[in-house]
Amino acid sequence: MTRVAIIGAGMTAFGQLWEKGLIDLAVEANNKALEDAGIGRKQIQALYCGNMSSGMFTKQEHVSSLIAGASGLSPIPSTRIEAACASGSAAIREGFLAIKSGLYDSVMVVGAEKMTDVSSTASTRILSAASSQEFEASIGATFPGLYALLARLHMHRFGTTEEQLAGVAVKNHMNALNNPYAHLRKKISVEDVLRSQKIADPIKLLDCAPVSDGAATVILASEKTAKSLTDTPVWIEASAQASDTISLHDRDDLTSLNASAVASREALRQARLENQDIDCLELHDCFTIAEILAIEDLGFVGKGKGGKFVEDGQTEIGGKIPVNPSGGLKAKGHPIGASGVAQAVESFWQLRGEAANNTNPARIMTHNVGGSGATAVVHIFGR
Amino acid sequence: MTRVAIIGAGMTAFGQLWEKGLIDLAVEANNKALEDAGIGRKQIQALYCGNMSSGMFTKQEHVSSLIAGASGLSPIPSTRIEAACASGSAAIREGFLAIKSGLYDSVMVVGAEKMTDVSSTASTRILSAASSQEFEASIGATFPGLYALLARLHMHRFGTTEEQLAGVAVKNHMNALNNPYAHLRKKISVEDVLRSQKIADPIKLLDCAPVSDGAATVILASEKTAKSLTDTPVWIEASAQASDTISLHDRDDLTSLNASAVASREALRQARLENQDIDCLELHDCFTIAEILAIEDLGFVGKGKGGKFVEDGQTEIGGKIPVNPSGGLKAKGHPIGASGVAQAVESFWQLRGEAANNTNPARIMTHNVGGSGATAVVHIFGR
Numbered sequence: 001m002t003r004v005a006i007i008g009a010g011m012t013a014f015g016q017l018w019e020k021g022l023i024d025l026a027v028e029a030n031n032k033a034l035e036d037a038g039i040g041r042k043q044i045q046a047l048y049c050g051n052m053s054s055g056m057f058t059k060q061e062h063v064s065s066l067i068a069g070a071s072g073l074s075p076i077p078s079t080r081i082e083a084a085c086a087s088g089s090a091a092i093r094e095g096f097l098a099i100k101s102g103l104y105d106s107v108m109v110v111g112a113e114k115m116t117d118v119s120s121t122a123s124t125r126i127l128s129a130a131s132s133q134e135f136e137a138s139i140g141a142t143f144p145g146l147y148a149l150l151a152r153l154h155m156h157r158f159g160t161t162e163e164q165l166a167g168v169a170v171k172n173h174m175n176a177l178n179n180p181y182a183h184l185r186k187k188i189s190v191e192d193v194l195r196s197q198k199i200a201d202p203i204k205l206l207d208c209a210p211v212s213d214g215a216a217t218v219i220l221a222s223e224k225t226a227k228s229l230t231d232t233p234v235w236i237e238a239s240a241q242a243s244d245t246i247s248l249h250d251r252d253d254l255t256s257l258n259a260s261a262v263a264s265r266e267a268l269r270q271a272r273l274e275n276q277d278i279d280c281l282e283l284h285d286c287f288t289i290a291e292i293l294a295i296e297d298l299g300f301v302g303k304g305k306g307g308k309f310v311e312d313g314q315t316e317i318g319g320k321i322p323v324n325p326s327g328g329l330k331a332k333g334h335p336i337g338a339s340g341v342a343q344a345v346e347s348f349w350q351l352r353g354e355a356a357n358n359t360n361p362a363r364i365m366t367h368n369v370g371g372s373g374a375t376a377v378v379h380i381f382g383r
Numbered sequence: 384m385t386r387v388a389i390i391g392a393g394m395t396a397f398g399q400l401w402e403k404g405l406i407d408l409a410v411e412a413n414n415k416a417l418e419d420a421g422i423g424r425k426q427i428q429a430l431y432c433g434n435m436s437s438g439m440f441t442k443q444e445h446v447s448s449l450i451a452g453a454s455g456l457s458p459i460p461s462t463r464i465e466a467a468c469a470s471g472s473a474a475i476r477e478g479f480l481a482i483k484s485g486l487y488d489s490v491m492v493v494g495a496e497k498m499t500d501v502s503s504t505a506s507t508r509i510l511s512a513a514s515s516q517e518f519e520a521s522i523g524a525t526f527p528g529l530y531a532l533l534a535r536l537h538m539h540r541f542g543t544t545e546e547q548l549a550g551v552a553v554k555n556h557m558n559a560l561n562n563p564y565a566h567l568r569k570k571i572s573v574e575d576v577l578r579s580q581k582i583a584d585p586i587k588l589l590d591c592a593p594v595s596d597g598a599a600t601v602i603l604a605s606e607k608t609a610k611s612l613t614d615t616p617v618w619i620e621a622s623a624q625a626s627d628t629i630s631l632h633d634r635d636d637l638t639s640l641n642a643s644a645v646a647s648r649e650a651l652r653q654a655r656l657e658n659q660d661i662d663c664l665e666l667h668d669c670f671t672i673a674e675i676l677a678i679e680d681l682g683f684v685g686k687g688k689g690g691k692f693v694e695d696g697q698t699e700i701g702g703k704i705p706v707n708p709s710g711g712l713k714a715k716g717h718p719i720g721a722s723g724v725a726q727a728v729e730s731f732w733q734l735r736g737e738a739a740n741n742t743n744p745a746r747i748m749t750h751n752v753g754g755s756g757a758t759a760v761v762h763i764f765g766r
Contacts, residue, residue, distance in 0.1 A: 001485045047626075055439045059520075061512040062435075062467035062629060065757035069628040075645045077624035078758070079473050082463040084445035090462050094477055101483035102384045129444040137442075241460035243430075245452040246445060262458045374448035375461070 004099045005226035005233035006218045006381070007106075008037020009345040014183040014214035014333030022051075022058055022114035025215035026067045029338075030110055033217035038229060044219070045104040047071075047078040050091030050111035051337035056126040058114055067110060084130035084370030085286065087111065088216070088340025089241075089377035095220045096239045105225040111341030112215035123211050127336075130371035132247040144208060144287065146248060146372045148200035151289035153254050155202065158304030160292065162202050166193035167310045168288035169206050169330055175317065176327025178356040181342075183212045183333030193288075207288040212333030216341035218348065234351045237273070237363070238380040240266035246374040255304070257373030260297035264367065267378040268299075275299045278380070279361035280350060281321060282343040284369040285328040291315075294367055295323060298378070317357055325350065325357040340368035340377060347381040387482045388609035388616035389601045389764070390489075391420020392728040397566040397597035397716030405434075405441055405497035408598035409450045412721075413493055416600035421612060427602070428487040430454075430461040433474030433494035434720035439509040441497055450493060467513035467753035468669065470494065471599070471723025472624075472760035478603045479622045488608040494724030495598035506594050510719075513754035515630040527591060527670065529631060529755045531583035534672035536637050538585065541687030543675065545585050549576035550693045551671035552589050552713055558700065559710025561739040564725075566595045566716030576671075590671040595716030599724035601731065617734045620746070621653035621763040629757040638687070640756030643680035647750065650761040651682075658682045661763070662744035663733060664704060665726040667752040668711040674698075677750055678706060681761070700740055708733065708740040723751035723760060730764040 010032025012025050020028075026049070034041065049064045060066070061080075068078035081091040088111030095107040115123055128137035131146060154160045170190055176182035188206060196205040226233040242262035245251055251258070268274060275298075283298070285291035292306035300321055301309045309315065315323035326332045326346040329339055343366040349355040350364055363382045369375065393415025395408050403411075409432070417424065432447045443449070444463075451461035464474040471494030478492040498506055511520035514529060537543045553573055559565035571589060579588040609616040625645035628634055634641070651657060658681075666681070668674035675689035683704055684692045692698065698706035709715045709729040712722055726749040732738040733747055746765045752758065 053438050053444050055436050055509075055512050056442075056444070058516065059439075059508075059512055060516045061439070061465060062514075062754055062757060064466055065626045065753065066515070066629045068626040069633065069757070074627050075625040075642055077476075078466075078626040079477070079624070080465040082444060082465055083447055083461075093460075094462070094480075097477075097481050097484040097486065100485065101480040103480065103483065126438075129438050129442055131445075132449070133441065133443045241462070242458040243448045243451040243461040244457050246449045250452065259458055370448065371445055374445060374452070 001100045002222040004096050004236045005221055006348045007221045007226050007230050007233055008033045008219040009348040010036055011181055011216035011342055011345050012214050013181050014212045014335055016116045017213040022054055022063060022112055023066055023070050025213060026110050026112040027070050029215035029217040030071045030108060033219050037219045039106060039219060041072050043106050044073055044076060044108045046076055046098055046107045047073055048091040048095045048109045049080045050088035050341055051080055052082055052084055052087045052113060053126050053129060056129060057118060083375040085336050086340055086368040086370035086375040086377045087337040089368035092341060092344055093239045093241055093377060096236055099220055099222050106219065106221045108217060108219050109341060110215060110217040111338040113335035113337040114213050115211045115335060116213050135247045135249065144200040144203045147287040147289055148203045149248060150254055151202050154289060157255055160307035162194060163190055164307035164311050165207055165288040166190040168285060168291045169193050171316055172285060172324050172328040172330040175325050175357055176331035179327050179332060182327045182331055183210050184331045203287055209286045209329040209334035212335040214333060214335035214338045216338045216345045218341060218344050232352050234348045235382050236379060237382045238267035238270035240270060241377045244374050246371060248372060256297050257293055257376060259373050259376035260294060260367060263376045263378040264298040267380050271380045278363050278365045280359045280364045281323045282326060282346050282364060283323060283367040285324060285330045286334060298367055317359055322359045325355060325359050343368060351381060351383045384483050385605040387479050387619045388604055389731045390604045390609050390613050390616055391416045391602040392731040393419055394564055394599035394725055394728050395597050396564050397595045397718055399499045400596040405437055405446065405495055406449055406453045408596060409493050409495040410453050412598035412600040413454045413491060416602050420602045422489060422602060424455050426489050427456055427459060427491045429459055429481055429490045430456055431474040431478045431492045432463045433471035433724060434463055435465055435467055435470050435496060436509055436512060439512060440501060466758040468719050469723055469751040469753035469758040469760045470720040472751035475724060475727055476622045476624055476760060479619050482603055482605050489602065489604045491600060491602050492724060493598060493600040494721040496718035496720040497596050498594045498718060499596050518630045518632065527583040527586050530670040530672055531586045532631060533637055534585050537672060540638055543690035545577060546573055547690035547694050548590055548671040549573040551668060551674045552576050554699055555668060555707050555711040555713040558708050558740055559714035562710050562715060565710045565714055566593050567714045586670055592669045592712040592717040595718040597716060597718035597721045599721045599728045601724060601727050615735050617731045618765050619762060620765045621650035623649035623653060624760045627757050629754060631755060639680050640676055640759060642756050642759035643677060643750060646759040646761040647681040650763050654763045661746050661748045663742045663747045664706045665709060665729050665747060666706060666750040668707060668713045669717060681750055700742055705742045708742050726751060734764060734766050
């Protein structure tokens with residue numbers, strides 16, 4: 001099977017972009033990626049679109065064909081991929097498999113979400129569609145509520161502190177300061193986080209990723225096509241995905257997201273690598289507790305030791321393993337369907353030395369979670 | 384690259400199934416397919432779920448993980464595929480590519496939709512999310528309305544008659560009489576169709592596929608795995624997909640769905656076959672005019688000659704090319720995300736001699752359309 005590379009990337013700024021619709025955002029990211037790759041529209045053979053809920057947000061399903069048409073790509077196959085907040089990475093995975101299959105040499109993957117044209121009450125309700133309607137949303141459990149349960153148990157069992165959670169937010173806001181694409185470019189302190197409005201105790205406003213609009217695109221190519229178009233392809237060394245029960249009450253253990261652990265082990269197996277071979281992480285920090293869970297579940301620190309690891313500065317740029325140099329979902333923003341693709345865009349830039357906060361990695365792992373862990377997608381990218 | 388086979392299939396009855404939810408339906412079809420294939424849950428390595436709009440119909444996105452969990456398949460990768468009414472076939476296509484990639488040996492593909500728990504006004508509005516919200520749905524164009532425009536132009540340009548349109552419905556209802564899975568098992572006459580309520584002139588109630596609940600599942604396997612499990616695999620000889628602009632006003636010609644034509648040419652090219660090598664069609668007859676457009680666009684009769692071809696009985700069982708022996712969307716029912724998978728299930732049964740109306744084919748083409756032609760997926764299956 002051919003190796004698969006990213007040969008071009010582009011993204012919109014993330015933020016409250018009231019003057020742009022979902023399709024505008026996707027087209028903008030697609031155009032940037034085409035230009036970056038130096039590839040013509042006619043060379044793109046298939047399009048995958050990561051999007052969680054255009055139906056509920058904008059009353060428009062079937063966005064894959066709309067995006068293909070508006071991007072000048074019809075009549076190529078265009079398919080929407082949905083796995084809640086992991087939709088973007090799941091779309092990359094389908095593009096990766098499509099090239100591996102031998103049917104295609106170059107495929108475009110766009111992730112996009114338009115979230116801010118509805119009220120915050122409505123967006124909370126729509127986001128709850130990624131949890132169980134029957135057992136969670138219907139009894140009033142919001143995502144901050146579900147992650148608050150995970151945080152509270154982690155604090156109870158391992159002594160993780162609210163200050164350690166806050167440390168994740170402080171670091172990611174610091175990283176986003178240099179990132180021109182980031183939604184929240186604002187320096188904050190641990191005290192700011194602790195004093196911010198309680199959303200679902202112990203989660204406070206500044207523990208949460210914002211609701212954002214945005215789009216991100218990568219262009220994937222087979223080894224032969226990649227080498228004909230660029231001297232600096234970024235290789236997809238592994239692409240792994242796992243599922244779990246959607247409801248927290250169905251799981252054996254709530255101090256870990258099993259899908260993250262399964263997907264990262266599979267990714268390392270595919271790439272024939274170990275954790276110490278990974279130089280940098282872009283991971284799913286929808287809430288600060290999610291980053292602590294992730295560095296543990298992905299195997300970079302022992303279970304229960306994530307809070308201390310953050311507190312000690314080991315996840316900062318210059319630390320043992322830089323986490324979310326882009327600012328992460330927490331500060332770069334979290335337009336659901338775009339987030340996974342934006343992680344790949346950041347990885348592409350990091351590995352080519354073009355990122356805002358360059359960590360000079362040889363290999364990056366990305367980690368994208370759907371809901372409260374019912375889906376996890378892990379990729380490993382290398383130079 | 385390995386060949387890919389269907390090794391097992393199952394489906395629920397289609398209809399107004401008020402006592403069953405989306406997940407119940409998917410699990411029922413999955414269990415039947417597992418039993419039919421004689422394969423254990425642990426051998427299934429990935430799940431693809433075709434579903435158009437669980438978000439708008441049931442407020443539940445992320446159904447892929449729910450279905451995986453409820454089917455006892457976690458932690459395998461589970462991904463929802465959406466391409467409006469072509470979601471089911473698009474999901475089969477991703478399963479096909481996943482096996483072709485070499486990453487998987489056996490993959491389950493389920494299509495499911497739960498449509499009848501909302502009012503008919505609401506389902507019309509939700510279905511309109513497969514057309515352009517901006518240029519079509521917002522000005523009141525429903526799907527019957529859009530297809531009425533296509534029908535009226537076909538009648539004007541080629542002399543197609545309302546009686547010929549009605550003939551499609553009569554044939555498909557006749558075929559469904561024997562199909563225990565069909566939603567509408569009721570014999571009707573041309574006069575019944577012509578006298579039925581006008582929905583959007585010239586489309587009448589009995590020109591329309593019903594709003595249905597249902598699920599269908601196929602299990603795909605690599606050649607090696609298929610041959611180890613069954614002596615009668617059904618091979619996927621081609622899998623093709625194409626897109627078009629979502630809005631009718633953006634197209635050059637409205638007497639043809641270009642995506643259908645592009646996808647069928649590509650499918651025949653992949654399989655190295657010509658139209659005369661195809662013995663039977665399961666195609667997308669969401670409205671009677673859609674079946675006439677399809678037999679023309681797929682190359683089985685010249686443009687404009689479809690109405691006469693139907694009138695002459697050439698699409699009946701025993702005719703030149705049997706079309707929709709299952710009853711089609713029109714009479715078997717059209718639970719959106721399930722329809723494309725149900726076409727594959729019918730093909731599997733036809734090619735194994737197990738179908739209700741057996742046409743004894745060596746090769747079947749299936750054709751599944753999203754919206755008014757912004758997506759088309761064509762598969763060719765053979766013994």
